[in-house]
Amino acid sequence: MKTFRNPILSGCYPDPSVCRVGEDYYMVTSTFEYFPGVPIFHSKDLVNWRQLGHVLDRPSQLNLDGTPCSKGIYAATIRYHAGVFYMITTFVESVEGERRNFYVTAERPEGPWSDPVWLPGAPGIDSSLFFDDDGKVYFTANRRPPQGQQYPKHMEIYMQELDIKEGKLVGPTYSLWDGALKYIHAQEGPHIYKVDGYYYLLIAEGGTGHTHSVTIARSESITGPYEGCKSNPILTHRHLGRQHGIVNVGHADMIETQNGEWWMVCLGSRPYGGYYRNLGREAFLVPMIWEEGWPVVNPGKGIVEMEMPFPNLPETRWSSQPACDHFESAELGLQWNFIRTPRGEFWSLRERPGYLRLHLKPDSITKLENPSFVGRRQQHINMSVRTVMEFTPASEHECAGLVLLQNTDFQFRMELGRREGQSELRLVERRAGEERVLAAHEVDVGKLYLKVEAIGQSYRFYYAVSAEQWIALYEDADGTILSSDVAGGFVGAYIGLYAGSNGSVSNNYADFDWFEYKEEQ
Incomplete structure (x- = not known):
């Protein structure tokens, strides 16, 4: 089958x-x-x-x-x-x-x-x-x-x-x-x-x-x-307990195919590392039939399963999105989002062709503002992200780098900034609005490779000054802060590129040559 x-x-x-x-x-x-x-x-x-x-x-x-x-x-x-x-x-x-x-x-x-x-x-x-x-x-x-x-x-x-x-x-x-x-x-x-x-x-x-x-x-x-x-x-999974592979199933819509089959789309989550749902609520598909005038969902089982029978429809696959975005198109790819409605010309694919340029904004990613952030969803339990950034912070107000985001009060920022006149790459954990620097390395270069790996709830951060020569910045950050179960709210984790000047006006910018997102086994 x-x-x-x-x-x-x-x-x-x-x-x-x-x-x-x-x-x-x-x-x-x-x-x-x-x-x-x-x-x-x-x-x-x-x-x-x-x-x-x-x-x-x-x-x-x-x-x-x-x-x-x-x-x-x-x-x-x-x-x-x-x-x-x-x-x-x-x-x-x-x-x-x-x-x-x-x-x-x-x-x-x-x-x-x-x-x-x-x-x-x-x-x-x-x-x-x-x-x-x-x-x-x-x-x-x-x-x-x-x-x-x-x-x-x-x-x-x-x-x-x-x-x-x-x-x-x-x-x-x-x-x-x-x-x-x-x-x-x-x-x-x-x-x-x-x-x-x-x-x-x-x-x-x-x-x-x-x-x-x-x-x-x-x-x-x-x-x-x-x-x-x-x-x-x-349909519900509440009786299956919090250890089940799919939880909080609900909010559905029904559809009849041209072949007379009925299917239901619904939301659900895949918890991992405990009852933590970093990926948020995802879209699932489940078959249904009608019996005596009422729908029966997944007959004989009554739940949504990871593996299900294929609809009686000709399979049509689409070309997959490339793992690496080289920023060579005239517009941002459809996977990218901003936080709130974008205000001002803070990003560009034309000022330096082949690069995403983010201009530093006073707006902060820790406030209810529109920061200079371009991000995409985390879609896999195990994943890796790599990018290369060209940026030189001119003051201690300025920073740029990678952000893993649940909301304004729960996030990781791997950012290049300045402290006491020196450039440093630091990993900032923001938990319940309180920040602490998990690691900081002096890095005096204008071009920096950045990488994040997530293996379950363990998030690992690396950088390099030469391609593929990775240096560990921090190797076991607690990823549960990216779950709504810790942070509250209804969304899944995002990961993206950020450039900020923390309330100060700046003419500086950061250039990103490419961004790669991959599922890891």
Whole structure:
């Protein structure tokens, strides 16, 4: 039997949503405080995916200025109707700030996508759209129950009609669902489907941590009442314990193939070195069938597995992304992100062709700012990163190098700076906002090779003044600080290039000739 390996998107690609157009499949995921927002992927077989671009790739679409870590763009939903793609999502301003729902449209999945259509008066998160057979369009999300919360994080799923031509919500709101089981909290992630005359409401419940789950309800009327499936939750791993290879499974979307098979995409995490999830929440694929009007996920097993039967679709593989980016293109590769919306011309691929130039900014990677940082997701438990940097710090305010980042308060920085008139390469561990230098070597050269290896939770840092002549800077840093289980939040670890002047104005810059990321066995 032909099989595939989960996850289908490794690294921080949470809250997957999928739609089908003929024989083509498109998927989007959440991006929180990172820019561009909402990557969009294309597949022919639901297993092999290639990135087409980002839905929110212009500052006019996405202003993340001052957005706290793990806020910003929450769960996105992608749908296709009458020749138009729709992506709807929630912008979460802050911990207690407003949740603002909006959607954008495009005729082609790679874009360009429109500027946002904001939906005022639509509280809650995880918005979704459903296009009914009669031409009506419905908006769903979660909110606090109008009658009040009966237990902590008690939410309900509600619905309102959307006038798609006018871009506004109309008519009454309907309460659809407020829990499959009493005290299973955080009802969110709703999607509506119509199958064999029933409207099905798919929900994420239990929070996005260890007790995450997928539940479902159905009704003969889209406005309800909805009856819950007696088998709820139809998917969860919370009963498997924290030692299982895949945990916190939930937040799903369903899709029927052109061959009549049904599949579910969902998020999950792979803990390692204990219950630590440095890679964040990843995208998984699991088969499902219908029995007596209800979905059964992975029949006979009921869980997501690392190895699963391949869909009844012709396998279509795409060319893989090169391990090494030589920065020879006119634009940054699709794997790269900024922290918050990029402000100012702080990076360039043209000022020195064949190099990524980062101009030093006063903005700090330890504050809710837009630092001079270009990074990508850590996608593998064992991995290595190498780069070569040309940089000469002119003052003790200036630094540049490699950063492994969970958020502003939890990170490793392997940076070249100055101290007491001497250039030094130092490894800084930032834990809970407190910094300590794990190692520092005097390095008086303008060109420096940098390398990081992660073997499980052991992170190892090296440098060289000549190619491949590696010198150990620090060989057993505790990688668990890059896990949300230590640092908090909802994202996975990033690794990237950074140049900063720590609040001071600087005309200096750092040049990076190439950046290599590889999975290690």
